[in-house]
Amino acid sequence: NAGLVDIVNMFRSCTKLTRIVGIISLADTANLNSDVFLYCSKLERVRIRNLKKNISFQYSPLLSLESLQYLVQNAANTTAIIVTVHADVYAKLTDPTNTDWYAINEAALAKNISFATA
Numbered sequence: 068n069a070g071l072v073d074i075v076n077m078f079r080s081c082t083k084l085t086r087i088v089g090i091i092s093l094a095d096t097a098n099l100n101s102d103v104f105l106y107c108s109k110l111e112r113v114r115i116r117n118l119k120k121n122i123s124f125q126y127s128p129l130l131s132l133e134s135l136q137y138l139v140q141n142a143a144n145t146t147a148i149i150v151t152v153h154a155d156v157y158a159k160l161t162d163p164t165n166t167d168w169y170a171i172n173e174a175a176l177a178k179n180i181s182f183a184t185a
Contacts (some may be wrong), residue, residue, distance in 0.1 A: 079105045085129075086112035093117040095143075101151070116141040123151040125185040130156050132167055139175045147179045157184035 078084060079102050091114065093099070101123040104110060110127040114137045124130050130152065138150065152160065159168040160182050172182060 078103060078107055078110075081107050081110075083109060085109045087114070090114045090116050093119070095119070114138075114141075117143040118148065119144045119146075121149045121151070123185070124156070125151045125153055128153040128155040132171065135160075135171050136174075139171055139178060139180060142178055142180055144179060147181065149181050149183050150175070151183050151185055154184045157182060 078087075084107050093116065095117070097117070097119070099120060099122060101121065103122065104113075104124050104127060106126050107124075108126050109129060110124070111129045111131050111134070113130075113134050115122070116137075118138060119142070135150075135152075135156075142148070159165050160172045161169070163169050175182060
């Protein structure tokens, strides 16, 4: 499976980044850290395939429903992973009355993925 191997700090401090066109496909041994999207406060759309490790979007309050749906549907984890999100996003994910967002949380739990906020 071909894919990116090292994305440590790849988009760090990209304060004007709103969307990533295409798909970030991670190699099985991808090296990433919690700073990949550090200070990306305008990030709305990113599609990540083959996620196997924890990742953080804690500085991205505008992250879209579609981004998280894609991440969960295409994760390849075999152990538990944590996706850290901004408090505004976390509130939507954990609100049972917000059915579309809450459904992502439910799907994630079924795949051993949990959401957290910093």
